Amino acid sequence: DGGITQSPKYLFRKEGQNVTLSCEQNxxxxxxxxxxxxxxxxxxxxxxxxxxxxxxxxxxxEGYSVSREKKESFPLTVTSAQKxxxxxxxxxxxxxxxxxQHFGDGTRxxxx
Amino acid sequence: xxxxxxxxxxxxxxxxxxxxxxxTYTATGYPSLFWYVQYPGEGLQLLLKATKADDKGSNKGFxxxxxxxxxxxxxxxxxxxxxxxxxxxxxxxxxxGNQFYFGTGTSLTVIP
Numbered sequence: 001d002g003g004i005t006q007s008p009k010y011l012f013r014k015e016g017q018n019v020t021l022s023c024e025q026n027x028x029x030x031x032x033x034x035x036x037x038x039x040x041x042x043x044x045x046x047x048x049x050x051x052x053x054x055x056x057x058x059x060x061x062e063g064y065s066v067s068r069e070k071k072e073s074f075p076l077t078v079t080s081a082q083k084x085x086x087x088x089x090x091x092x093x094x095x096x097x098x099x100x101q102h103f104g105d106g107t108r109x110x111x112x
Numbered sequence: 113x114x115x116x117x118x119x120x121x122x123x124x125x126x127x128x129x130x131x132x133x134x135x136t137y138t139a140t141g142y143p144s145l146f147w148y149v150q151y152p153g154e155g156l157q158l159l160l161k162a163t164k165a166d167d168k169g170s171n172k173g174f175x176x177x178x179x180x181x182x183x184x185x186x187x188x189x190x191x192x193x194x195x196x197x198x199x200x201x202x203x204x205x206x207x208x209g210n211q212f213y214f215g216t217g218t219s220l221t222v223i224p
Binding site for chain 1: 146155161206210211212216
């Protein structure tokens with residue numbers, strides 16, 4: 001079955017550490033997205049990518065970085081510059097921008 | 113700019129009650145509109161969509177009509193079930209297709 005796989009499901013970070021969240025899709029979608037979800041605030045866009053080797057900042061990109069070296073993969077790194085990283089992170093993809101997005105099951109990041 | 117406003121929750125209903133979750137939007141041009149559902153600990157799933165004015169999206173007994181004159185896309189279901197308990201998100205895709213804009217979500221609990 002095609003879908004989006006996020007790993008790990010739970011992740012813990014120590015102060016000052018960078019951590020990388022994985023997102024892989026086998027839907028052959030061109031566009032991929034990273035969102036952050038906090039209670040009561042809905043989803044906020046961190047980064048998005050419409051094609052391989054290209055990505056754009058979303059509304060809250062500070063303290064995060066991404067890469068898009070392969071069509072199926074769009075990893076997100078939460079750097080030590082992100083001062084409040086505790087959140088639920090969702091990866092999504094769509095066949096092209098504007099079409100419905102398909103979501104992974106998310107990664108919950110917590111600070112030790 | 114583009115934005116989505118949803119009625120605040122939480123909403124608690126008895127089984128077989130009628131459901132309405134209000135959603136209004138602000139957008140330039142002609143956006144596409146979506147409802148997504150999120151079950152606990154999971155990502156979002158597309159529930160229904162509408163791409164132009166007066167379109168009605170429907171799925172699993174849920175319906176929403178794209179009303180350009182009132183800039184609304186209210187979600188309705190005639191008879192809710194316990195299994196409908198989840199968080200519901202209204203979203204729009206702007207006419208560039210580059211971004212989705214999500215509402216803050218409305219939590220629904222259906223009690224037997």
